[in-house]
Amino acid sequence: MARDVLIDLQHITKVFPPDTVALADVSVSFESGEIHALVGENGAGKSTLMKVFYGLERRDAGDIFFRGAKVEFRTPREAIAAGIGMVHQEILLIPEYTVWQNIVLGAEPVSAFGTIDVHRAREAVRQKIEEFQFNLDPDTLVGDISVAARQKVEILKLLYRNVSVLVLDEPTAVLTPQEIPQLFTELARLRDKGHTIIFISHRLDEVLTLSDRVTVMRRGKIVGTSAASKLTKEDLARQMVGREVLFTSRRQPQEPGEIVFRAQGLNCSDTEHRARLHDANVEVRAGEIVGVAGVEGNGQFELVNAIMGLVPMTSGTLEVKGKDITHADILTRRTLIAFVPQDRGKMGASLAASILEDAIMTHHILDPRFRTWKGLGLNYRHAAEFVDQIRDQFAVNMGHLSDPFHSLSGGNQQKVILGRELLLETPFVLMDQPTRGLDVGSIEYVHQLLLALRSKKRAVLLISADLDELFMVADRIVVMCQGDVVADLATDATNGEEVGYYMLGGKKDAAHAETDS
């Protein structure tokens, strides 16, 4: 199918002072009516390129052509007026406003005295919803709808302004796996109606499923553009990372040792007194990785918090290495459990604190070598040595120790947290979505680390929304559904279909069918 070139970016260069080259002579063109994926690792320059195009960032050199004419958008408003809209990673809506109010904000139809013509506004929004089959109610409050629905509102907000080009910056990052196919259906429908979609992502499967053409970026440069149908996941990963990436399991057969972690009959309620965890039993042996699968919000969050002592349990017992920690305080638990939380920026680390401060958290209390002056002072020399150790052992790419933690890329942040937790040398390791939001290279690194822990005879409990990940590293997969542990399966004796079946609530009676494998 021959399409016209709609957007042509030529020789775009962007340097962040003093000397970080974000985009080095980047040229790429987008055709009308295509879904064009822009992929690359974090920091490859995908978002920066689109921000330059959209008028959010200045560029240092290069030209932008739109519909054959040279253009210059100084603000997003000018880009929208020209028919180009961008949906950012973080959703920018007002939860206190209804769907239609959010959509018309800034372009409201008015009648006398500047009053909003509610009828006309709602009708216009309703028409757009029908035209694109978005399945939204214009009168619900945005605060009451799911993240996926909010994303639709963002897209509709641009469609209401009659844009023909949509730029989506990692739209699936905020969605649960179940919500992604629907977004893809809607994007495909938009394309079929003649819209052009530029889709920024680093998730390879998605890119191959959705897009017509794929442009790969690496370190501020274009690696190449090709038709998605001619690419494999391995090709893409190689282009993105610049070397071969392993996707297959390298889990060596290994006999697990004695039981290290045992949770029995855990019951837990949320703040509204709804039961979130019913009689959950989980065991992890030394040298074993147990994966927890489940649709998000089926008790995984409560399981993690109960284990770490962050929420009170109604009943049940917790045991690590034969020691009862059911009523132990958090610090005692930390001597036995290494914990990598789901949310790096909130629970895993303080983004505003320095790298050094984040790296020594917990250690500075548990390890007397971090203290001087009879515990009143902090031994900075030892702390600095410790951070060096993390950097060398976990291959962290970082600036100075006193730089803020948020100056690190997502992958490096996670490496610092992993390093800090694993150097606690605890028998039990609890990881909650350790690869979420990371790029391919970092994910591979985390998987290697998990397998290394396994061979070192540590016990690992891994919560993950990514079934492929669980099948790659876990020995057993525990499936949670509505707060129940509904299945406990040996990875080698099951498949994704069976796990998915349990995740969606099939065969509840078969719970705890196998406890050991």
Add this chain to the structure above:
Amino acid sequence: MNVLFGLVSAMVVGATPILLAAIGGTFTFYAGIFNIAMEGMMLVGAFCAVLGSFFLHSWFLGVLCAIAGALIMAGIFILFAVKLHTDEFLTGIALNLFAVGLTTFLLRDIFHVKGAFTDAGIRAIPSVKLPLIDGIPFLGRLLSGYNLIVYVAVLATVLSAFVIFRTRFGLRLRAAGYNAVCLNSSGVPASMIRIWSLIVCAVCCGLAGAYLSLGYVRLFAENMSAGRGWISLAAVILVSGNPWGIAVISLLFGFFDGLTVFLQGSRIPTQFTAMIPYVATLGSLYLYSVRKKRRQA
């Protein structure tokens, strides 16, 4: 019966400046500005009202001067807090302290008096007898015959509820407070909306100030706003900016303020009765938070 009319009248008189300042404050509240400068704007307004009324021999020009004075204060606030992004709280404190110092200094410099300036040459804002209603026996005495600014305050309340909840400006105003980045990305600069909200606030505070010095009494006294700007801030925050709620709180405060005047004749020391409105404010804060806690549980 006379006691009742007296109390109602005292309540309305006490409520008016608070209501006006709070209605101004509600605009900045919705725009997402932590504006505590109502006190200073009101005080400068009160001084400028006397200045204009005395020298220009017209209460109307006095009121205009009051609004102009408050607008200058708002201009300073806009320059610092909106344009230069200084801290809103610190800017507000600075403006309030500046207002006390400036008006005291000018009072001594221009009128050569200490404490208070009063003169027969100061023209007061007239009272208004409402047509039709004035003729009705009971209602007329209850509702008619107040100072012009009282009716302006009522009008401002109704108008503000309409503007904030029904108009395009209102939608954008509230959006600026809820999520300024969202408003910006929708193509409306949030800073422009904030500037307009401060201008509206200054007009309201100017009127409140003019009422203090040309309506309530006919003089200017040092620091005569006496914390009413702060009470109005409390009213705004207490009801999360709802204009009708502000009206109720203002009347409540006015009632206790009126009660103070009534009790002055009794044996209770005046310093003690003067505390009543402020104790009432604390009391309502307490009741409000208890109720809120119960609702959440």
